[in-house]
Amino acid sequence: MSAITADLGRTGGFADTIQRFRSRHASWVPVFAAVVILVAMLIGAQAYFGNFVTPRVLSALLLDNAYLLILAVGMTFVILTGGIDLSVGAVMAFTGMLGASMLSQGMPVAVVIPVMLVLGALMGLFVGVLVQYFGVQPFIASLAAMFAARGLAFMVSLSSIRVEEPAILWLQSTRMQGGPGSFYITPTGILALVVVVVGILILQFTRFGRTIYAIGGNEQSARLMGLPVVRTKLLAYVISGVCAGLAGVVFTAYTGASYPLNGIGTELDTIAAVVIGGTLLTGGSGFVLGSMIGVFVYGTIKTAISFLGVDQSWTRITIGALLLVFVVVQRLLVARTARTSR
Amino acid sequence: MNPTLKRFLAHRLVWPITALLVLVIVNTIARPSFISITVQNGQLYGPLLDILRNSAPLMLVALGMTLVIATRGIDLSVGAIMAVSGAVALTYISASPAPEDLSTVLVAIALAVFVALLLGVWNGFLVAVVGVQPIIATLVLMLAGRGVALLITGGFITTITSAPYRFMAQGYLVGLPFAFYVSVIAIVIVAVLQRRTALGVLTEAVGINPEASRLAGVRSRGIIWGAYAASGLLAGFAGILYSSNIMAADANAAGLYIELDAILAVVLGGTSLMGGKFTIAGTVVGVFTIQTLKSTITFLGVPPAVSPLFLAIVVVIVVLVQSPRTRSLFAKGADAVRGGTRRTAEVAS
Numbered sequence: 001m002s003a004i005t006a007d008l009g010r011t012g013g014f015a016d017t018i019q020r021f022r023s024r025h026a027s028w029v030p031v032f033a034a035v036v037i038l039v040a041m042l043i044g045a046q047a048y049f050g051n052f053v054t055p056r057v058l059s060a061l062l063l064d065n066a067y068l069l070i071l072a073v074g075m076t077f078v079i080l081t082g083g084i085d086l087s088v089g090a091v092m093a094f095t096g097m098l099g100a101s102m103l104s105q106g107m108p109v110a111v112v113i114p115v116m117l118v119l120g121a122l123m124g125l126f127v128g129v130l131v132q133y134f135g136v137q138p139f140i141a142s143l144a145a146m147f148a149a150r151g152l153a154f155m156v157s158l159s160s161i162r163v164e165e166p167a168i169l170w171l172q173s174t175r176m177q178g179g180p181g182s183f184y185i186t187p188t189g190i191l192a193l194v195v196v197v198v199g200i201l202i203l204q205f206t207r208f209g210r211t212i213y214a215i216g217g218n219e220q221s222a223r224l225m226g227l228p229v230v231r232t233k234l235l236a237y238v239i240s241g242v243c244a245g246l247a248g249v250v251f252t253a254y255t256g257a258s259y260p261l262n263g264i265g266t267e268l269d270t271i272a273a274v275v276i277g278g279t280l281l282t283g284g285s286g287f288v289l290g291s292m293i294g295v296f297v298y299g300t301i302k303t304a305i306s307f308l309g310v311d312q313s314w315t316r317i318t319i320g321a322l323l324l325v326f327v328v329v330q331r332l333l334v335a336r337t338a339r340t341s342r
Numbered sequence: 343m344n345p346t347l348k349r350f351l352a353h354r355l356v357w358p359i360t361a362l363l364v365l366v367i368v369n370t371i372a373r374p375s376f377i378s379i380t381v382q383n384g385q386l387y388g389p390l391l392d393i394l395r396n397s398a399p400l401m402l403v404a405l406g407m408t409l410v411i412a413t414r415g416i417d418l419s420v421g422a423i424m425a426v427s428g429a430v431a432l433t434y435i436s437a438s439p440a441p442e443d444l445s446t447v448l449v450a451i452a453l454a455v456f457v458a459l460l461l462g463v464w465n466g467f468l469v470a471v472v473g474v475q476p477i478i479a480t481l482v483l484m485l486a487g488r489g490v491a492l493l494i495t496g497g498f499i500t501t502i503t504s505a506p507y508r509f510m511a512q513g514y515l516v517g518l519p520f521a522f523y524v525s526v527i528a529i530v531i532v533a534v535l536q537r538r539t540a541l542g543v544l545t546e547a548v549g550i551n552p553e554a555s556r557l558a559g560v561r562s563r564g565i566i567w568g569a570y571a572a573s574g575l576l577a578g579f580a581g582i583l584y585s586s587n588i589m590a591a592d593a594n595a596a597g598l599y600i601e602l603d604a605i606l607a608v609v610l611g612g613t614s615l616m617g618g619k620f621t622i623a624g625t626v627v628g629v630f631t632i633q634t635l636k637s638t639i640t641f642l643g644v645p646p647a648v649s650p651l652f653l654a655i656v657v658v659i660v661v662l663v664q665s666p667r668t669r670s671l672f673a674k675g676a677d678a679v680r681g682g683t684r685r686t687a688e689v690a691s
Contacts, residue, residue, distance in 0.1 A: 135665050136661045143602060143605075148654035152651060155648055268481060324468075331473055
């Protein structure tokens with residue numbers, strides 16, 4: 001029996017190999033598409049501007065979008081379970097405000113940063129409990145958390161708080177030179193990449209990660225298989241909250257100040273980046289690596305538009321258009337796999 | 343419990359109306375002037391009238407949102423559509439040679455509402471024909487719409503002084519604010535179309551089970567498409583009212599967060615986000631509740647910036663009350679009480 005299948009596989013030749021690869025790695029296809037888009041955009045921008053793909057611009061891409069990258073990793077966990085977290089931008093603003101205010105009162109960084117992370121975790125837990133124990137829709141539960149965090153941010157202070165703590169500013173101002181040319185990386189960039197790597201490791205190589213995919217695939221089946229659905233979903237929201245807290249630290253370092261209106265609309269940018277990176281909003285399919293590509297696509301569009309010198313409102317329009325292209329392509333892909341598997 | 347009372351308590355509008363009444367009573371106790379209505383030049387003034395007037399844009403948006411949610415969808419783009427509609431109308435008026443003419447204003451409004459309708463049709467196309475998830479389909483326009491509005495106004499805040507346009511939101515007709523009439527007309531049209539024809543039942547059928555209703559011969563595609571088109575159209579009118587109120591097209595601030603308020607109003611009114619059964623009366627009550635709450639927050643002297651926190655607390659209370667788990671807890675408690683009384687009755691007999 002196995003000989004026959006092997007024979008059939010061999011006679012199929014190259015086209016068959018591609019077919020088999022595609023059907024086995026169907027969920028990677030959108031990620032490849034995102035990579036292609038990113039490369040095409042970089043090449044196009046380089047051809048148009050002539051000075052786009054330079055160490056300076058590429059290094060700034062990571063630096064400018066470090067907070068978004070961290071948020072996108074957390075969001076990927078939540079979206080993979082089939083949920084959504086609208087609170088990330090507001091939680092980032094709130095933890096940033098509270099952290100800046102505590103620092104200005106002379107508290108040590110070693111206390112402030114853990115407090116910010118725990119605060120983010122608590123906001124995530126709040127959303128998770130509403131979703132999991134009270135059957136509230138993720139959209140509404142995280143909306144409530146978003147309002148709450150935004151209000152709390154304003155309660156800390158109505159105006160901007162400057163941060164003069166050297167340890168926080170160090171995260172942003174240190175430029176570590178490395179590689180050919182004048183590539184540099186800041187501690188915030190390293191932090192973001194570490195979060196990406198940890199996210200990948202958790203999702204691909206732990207039981208918790210497998211459970212996340214299982215829940216996103218079919219929550220009912222996951223429950224019937226005896227997987228810890230409640231705990232896993234709660235934890236996914238907590239992870240998103242912690243990431244939002246960490247993004248608060250990074251964003252505070254990035255701007256050197258905290259402002260309660262920070263991060264308005266960031267949740268949409270994050271969701272857009274995750275979707276562009278090939279994660280299905282229905283859950284169960286997607287990768288942290290894809291979300292990283294999505295963030296870079298977003299960052300490249302933003303940089304290209306500032307290179308063009310046109311109005312920044314074009315960023316949102318382009319992101320919207322790109323999002324549209326991606327969901328339609330994804331939709332077609334899903335429809336096609338559904339047809340072939342039937 | 344008395345059966346009539348029980349049936350009354352089981353009615354789905356009881357809780358929304360109770361919440362609204364509690365808010366009004368609390369307000370009246372805190373400031374007796376809240377329910378006072380004064381007459382000046384034959385026009386009625388007072389905090390309650392302000393609520394009626396200011397709630398008009400939210401009312402229009404929430405009505406459209408109710409229809410969309412009934413089909414199991416959601417429309418995040420309403421705020422952006424408001425911004426576009428205001429931008430179109432004001433750009434047309436400010437560029438026209440006769441901004442004070444009624445005809446100019448009418449053409450501007452027709453143009454703006456038509457553009458809004460097109461945007462709604464676009465949303466509906468993505469959801470009903472292409473099959474994109476509603477959240478994402480409307481997120482596209484939510485992201486891009488404000489950018490488009492900024493492009494229309496050229497990045498500036500267009501201001502005008504046209505008197506007929508001002509009348510839309512600030513004018514009075516037979517003692518009542520004109521904006522109030524607009525929302526009443528919208529409520530009546532939506533209610534008649536949905537409840538006096540089969541459309542409402544079909545919409546609920548699509549929301550409860552799209553596949554089953556399609557197999558039963560309901561044209562679910564057209565109904566879903568229509569819901570998004572209606573939502574876009576109503577958001578267009580809301581954008582006119584908003585821009586008429588401040589006489590400016592502010593692409594960044596127009597309708598900011600109104601999609602969230604509208605979703606909240608619909609949920610407060612008792613329509614489930616899972617789609618299916620919807621209540622227009624509930625949405626109307628929900629809108630008034632939110633507007634009263636906002637007026638309360640302003641009156642209490644809370645900085646408007648902190649008001650989201652209050653809104654969050656209200657949302658959490660409402661969703662907790664509506665959640666099946668809390669209800670089953672309450673039901674258990676009520677059963678225990680009833681069981682107790684039955685036992686006492688048996689002992690007595």
